[in-house]
Amino acid sequence: MKILIVDDTNTDRLLLKMYLLKLGHQVVEAVDGEQAIIQYIKDANELDLILMDVQMPELGGFEAVNKIRSIQESRNLEWVPIIFLSASAEADDIEEGIRAGGDDYLIKPIHQKVLSAKMLAMQRIADMRHRLILANNVLEAQASTDHLTGILNRRALETVLDREVARSKRFASSFSFALFDLDHFKRVNDEHGHDAGDYVLAEVVKRVSEGLRSDDALGRVGGEEFGVLIVNCVGKTAKEAxxxxxxxxxxxxxxxxxxxxxITISVGCVTFNVKEDSRESIYKKADVCLYEAKRLGRNQVVYKESS
Structure with missing residues (x-):
């Protein structure tokens, strides 16, 4: 495990570090509560355990852990177990530690066998936690990915679009959004079968992805229709894209x-109007442009400034 030790007493901290290294763990250190918070923020996604001394000057262990738990919640970070270390065995202190956000409480001086047993238990928790994080990541990816093409599905693309709308309104910037679909795609399925249709969809995504900039987003919004978020790009350059x-x-x-x-595609593209547009309105305007491209004969781009 990667363990953060927080203790203002050098001898206690170094002794604990020696024990943990002997058990095969990786150790990072902090000498007070403020430094513990800084170290936690730096290594939040890598830490498996925090060992926190209770009695420290200025910012004590209980206060530091309270702040760490607040940071976890506000930034939606993964929970990490915290064990308090204290010379006090008073029931009130133990209760306060747990209420402050701790998960366990060890009494100093800590016997090596007790520490070894606790670390074994924490290792089991860390292993379980890692499996849960991995499973959640897989589920999140499945929930946001189109199973055929591997790009964003409609819900995920709309989430990305919502974020870009919020960013644009905050910083008074703009972006463009395009919808495109495959011309006469039904013929492909009717004449060559759905396997051929699936191949064409996947190949279209592959080709378009090759032309995307790193910050842009491509999603499948349904059937043979796709959406492209084109950030920091408006007017002539958006149409050229x-x-x-x-x-x-x-x-x-x-x-x-x-x-x-x-295979050809028809494309409708519109620039986001910071003062007037929402995610829903720019989506509808891009859809109108798409149908205009189809009406004009397909295999073309219709771009309009949002108004």
């Missing part, structure tokens, strides 16, 4: 089991 996506699809045929297919 959409033209690039269109050309990446149309410039080369698609081949599936020796079947040659020529």
């Amino acid at each position: 959409c033209e690039r996506y269109r050309q990446l699809i149309s410039e080369k045929p698609f081949y599936y089991n020796d079947i040659e297919m020529n």
Whole structure:
């Protein structure tokens, strides 16, 4: 485990560090409550355990842990177990420690066998915690990813779009949003089968992804329709970006089991108006532009300034 030791007494801290290193753990140190908070913020995603002395000058252990738990909650960080270390065995002190956010309480001086046993128990908890974090990450990825193409699904794209809307309103900046879909895609499924259709969708995503900048976001919003968030890009440059996506699809045929297919897309793009637009309104405006591109003959980009 990676363990943060917090103790203002050098001999106690160094002795504890020696014990833990002997048990095979990695140790980081802090000499007071303030330094503990700084160290926690730095290593929050890597720490498996905090050993916190109670009696320290200025910011005591209880207060430091209270602040650490507040940081965890406000920043939505993963819970990390905390054990208090104290020379006091008073029931009131133990109760206060647990109420302050501690998970266990060890009485100084700490016997090596007791410490070894506690670390074994904490290792089990750390292993379980890591498995839960991994499982949650997998579930979150599944919930936000389109299973066929591997890009964002509609809900995840709308979440990203919400964040960009909030950022733009806060900093009075702008961005563009585009919707595109595959022209006459039903013919692909009808003439060549759904496997061919799935291949085309995946290949379209692959080609468009090659033209995306690192900060932009691509998502599948349903069927053969996709959305692209184009950050810090408006006007002519936004339209040029959409033209690039269109050309990446149309410039080369698609081949599936020796079947040659020529695929094109229609694109509707609009720039976000900081004063007037919301996520819903810019989505609708991009949709209107998309249908205009189709009405004008497909395989083209219709871009409009949001108004």
